[in-house]
Amino acid sequence: MAKDTSKLDKVVLEARLNAEKRARGYREQALKLFPWVCGRCARTFDHKNLQLLEVHHKNSNHDDNPLDGSNWELLCTYCHENEHSKLKDSMGRVDSGGTETVATFNPFANLKDRLKNKS
Template sequence: MVKSFRPRKPVTVKTQEEADALVRKMKGEMEAGSSYREKSLKLHGWICAKCGREFEADNLHLLTVHHKDGNHHNNPADGSNWENLCVYCHDDEHSRSLLGDYLKGGKK
């Protein structure tokens, strides 16, 4: 997956109603994005799927949701595209492809 670091085009808002609608839309997207984490935690439990570390309420922020196919918009209700990974295993998972590409002489 290649990420672009180009700045986004600025959003121009002409009226207060358009601004309010934009804020409502963005809040809705944020709520929808956070709900898949809650669903994944309920489905898969408070444990890292890779290293097996168990989490409690005070350190639950260190448990992340990894999208197996790399598509953050693919959030099936059955959780088949998610796995809960601690921040360390999640970083490791994403760095493996970078290292593999580098060693193969692929993407740079």
């Protein structure tokens, strides 16, 4: 029996569109507030390469968008990626399921039995 996923698809699409709309809003505002310079590497941008300048949320909360821009900084796409990588590293790498990968190999399994056979 096939499930009808159209309702879920509609909700996901709407959420993505809202997120993109919100991002455009604070990005446009940040570009008006701040000089077009990466806050890490100091690379400068103009209209030709402005798409490589991104808004980074200092507290990692994309819903925290004060009008004064106090939670934003402009970073080039490379520095922005690096910033998020540092955050992931500091928190520890976790797989997408939200659980840590656990080793299953036990080198001491059945050690007692192995030692008995040696005697």
